[in-house]
Amino acid sequence: MTGEEKKRATLDFGDDLNTPPAPPIDPSAVKAATRAAGFRETPKAPELFPSLPGRPARRARRKTGRTEQFATRLRADTLEAIYAYADRHDITLAETIERAMSVLVEGEK
Numbered sequence: 001m002t003g004e005e006k007k008r009a010t011l012d013f014g015d016d017l018n019t020p021p022a023p024p025i026d027p028s029a030v031k032a033a034t035r036a037a038g039f040r041e042t043p044k045a046p047e048l049f050p051s052l053p054g055r056p057a058r059r060a061r062r063k064t065g066r067t068e069q070f071a072t073r074l075r076a077d078t079l080e081a082i083y084a085y086a087d088r089h090d091i092t093l094a095e096t097i098e099r100a101m102s103v104l105v106e107g108e109k
Contacts, residue, residue, distance in 0.1 A: 066094050 031041075074082075086096045 070097070 035041075082093060082096055086093050089096075091099075
């Protein structure tokens with residue numbers, strides 16, 4: 001050091017007890033200001049992830065107790081066939097794969 005003592009910057013975290021609290025803000029005024037600034041309202045959950053064109057919205061599947069994960073990439077037509085079969089028989093994707101595997105194994109015998 002050069003012998004000069006450097007002065008540290010002071011930080012103001014707004015914890016001064018003599019400052020009166022800010023008045024409450026009107027939520028409708030905030031909405032009006034954000035819309036005027038060009039912001040859009042956050043869409044509701046169903047609108048957040050609309051189904052892709054040509055693909056119906058997926059229903060919530062029930063829990064089955066299966067714990068092993070299996071991830072792979074498929075062609076679009078294969079994936080649609082799996083979804084269609086599962087939807088038609090009202091079964092999970094795991095059950096669809098299990099049925100397909102049992103047919104394949106039986107065919108080898």
